[in-house]
Structure formats: structure tokens, C-alpha cells
Amino acid sequence: MPHTHFTNYLLHLADNALILGHRNSEWCGHGPILEQDIAITNISLDLIGQSRYLYQYAASIIGEGATEDTLAYLRDVREFKNCLMLELPKGDWAETVLRQYLFSQFQLLQYRALQQLEDKQLSAIAEKAIKETAYHLRWSSEWIVRLGDGTEESNQRMKKAVDHLWSYTGELFMPSTFEISCAEMKIGIDPASLKDQWYALIQKVFAEATLELPPMGWSQSGGKEGMHTEHLGYILAELQFMQRAYPGNEW
Numbered sequence: 001m002p003h004t005h006f007t008n009y010l011l012h013l014a015d016n017a018l019i020l021g022h023r024n025s026e027w028c029g030h031g032p033i034l035e036q037d038i039a040i041t042n043i044s045l046d047l048i049g050q051s052r053y054l055y056q057y058a059a060s061i062i063g064e065g066a067t068e069d070t071l072a073y074l075r076d077v078r079e080f081k082n083c084l085m086l087e088l089p090k091g092d093w094a095e096t097v098l099r100q101y102l103f104s105q106f107q108l109l110q111y112r113a114l115q116q117l118e119d120k121q122l123s124a125i126a127e128k129a130i131k132e133t134a135y136h137l138r139w140s141s142e143w144i145v146r147l148g149d150g151t152e153e154s155n156q157r158m159k160k161a162v163d164h165l166w167s168y169t170g171e172l173f174m175p176s177t178f179e180i181s182c183a184e185m186k187i188g189i190d191p192a193s194l195k196d197q198w199y200a201l202i203q204k205v206f207a208e209a210t211l212e213l214p215p216m217g218w219s220q221s222g223g224k225e226g227m228h229t230e231h232l233g234y235i236l237a238e239l240q241f242m243q244r245a246y247p248g249n250e251w
Contacts, residue, residue, distance in 0.1 A: 008081065
């Protein structure tokens with residue numbers, strides 16, 4: 001399956017959305033209240049929908065029989081390029097909403113930048129995703145404030161979630177080879193260019209939530225290059241089971 005830097009870039013964007021969407025879907029039927037159960041499920045569907053458009057675009061470039069289904073269901077762990085934070089277990093509600101907030105803030109900045117690129121198809125995908133991602137950001141940021149500035153227990157749970165997830169956030173801004181190449185060709189963006197703005201926006205919400213924002217420092221990394229935690233293997237075993245057991249199934 002031939003890959004260029006651009007198809008790898010598209011797969012990275014798609015994998016991020018798919019893996020987080022699948023992870024969030026584990027809350028379906030288990031949310032704290034019905035309204036929020038529906039909200040997190042709809043966010044999952046939005047993310048999986050975004051991944052579909054990106055996989056379809058990548059498949060059209062790759063050719064040789066590639067489809068959104070083969071890219072989602074028939075690649076192995078080392079071929080996935082999602083960031084590590086997105087494959088971690090869902091944890092409790094505080095961890096779920098914090099991860100969604102940290103990623104949504106990054107993703108919204110990313111999609112806005114992608115919308116300005118000359119590649120019309122990627123720009124159109126980004127434009128459609130912006131409205132969804134803006135809702136994901138608003139929803140999750142409200143939960144950060146509600147839990148951080150809530151009870152003693154909810155505040156402690158948020159602090160625990162920050163301690164667990166923060167060391168994974170830096171990977172969002174570590175440019176891979178394919179990201180650097182696409183940025184140079186103006187068909188992608190260098191994620192490092194979003195870091196300062198992301199941190200400043202995060203800082204405002206953390207202040208309102210009475211949470212201490214850790215400094216940006218060392219971070220876990222490797223997901224973009226296919227080096228993953230054990231958790232992704234379990235996700236793919238579940239996600240890909242039907243396609244591998246009954247080849248030819250379609251979304």
C-alpha cells in the first residue's frame with residue numbers, strides 16, 4: 001500500500017478521530033445522567049464521522065482497492081498514527097471530559113488552520129468539522145469548570161486526571177516527518193505552531209476551574225510513528241473483529 005507524506009498526514013488525522021471516538025463510545029449507556037450519556041455518544045459519532053471523510057480522501061489517493069473500511073479495519077497496530085493520549089482507557093468521567101477538552105481545543109485550532117490551506121478537499125473536511133468540534137470544546141470546557149470548581153471530591157478527581165493525562169499532551173505538538181513535509185508544501189500544518197495559543201486558552205479555563213495548569217515539559221510520544229501503548233491493541237481487537245471475522249462488511 002503506497003503512502004506519501006500527505007496520505008500519512010490524512011491517516012494521522014483520521015486515526016486521532018477514530019480512536020478517540022471509539023474510546024468515548026464506551027460511555028454509551030453508562031453516562032452519569034441521560035442527557036450527558038447522549039452528549040458523549042453524539043460526540044463519538046461526530047469524531048467517527050470526521051474520520052470517515054479523512055479515510056475516504058486518503059483511500060482515493062492510495063488507490064489499489066483501499067477504502068475507508070480497509071484503512072480503519074485492516075491496518076495493524078504499528079500502522080496507526082494516532083496520538084497516545086487518545087488510546088488510553090476512558091477512566092472516570094473527569095478523565096474522559098478532560099481528555100476531550102484538551103484534544104478538542106487542539107483540534108479546533110488545527111481545523112481552523114487546515115481550512116485556510118490550498119487543498120480544497122481537506123479544507124472542506126475541516127470546515128465541516130469545525131462546527132462539531134466547537135460544540136465538543138464548549139461541552140467539555142463546561143464540565144472542566146463544573147468539576148474543578150465543584151465539590152472537594154470532583155476537584156480532586158480533576159487534579160488526578162490532570163496528573164495522569166498531562167504528560168501525553170506534548171505529543172500533540174511534536175511534528176512528525178510527514179507533518180513537517182506537508183507544512184513545507186502548504187498542504188498541512190506544523191502542530192508546533194499551535195502550542196502557545198493552545199496553552200493560553202487552556203490556562204483561562206483551568207483558572208476558572210480553580211485548577212493548576214502544569215508547565216509544558218517532557219511528554220510521552222511515539223504514536224505518530226506507530227509506537228503505541230498496549231491499549232491500542234485491545235481497541236483494535238474489538239473495533240476490527242467483525243471485519244476480520246466476516247470480510248467485506250461495510251459501514
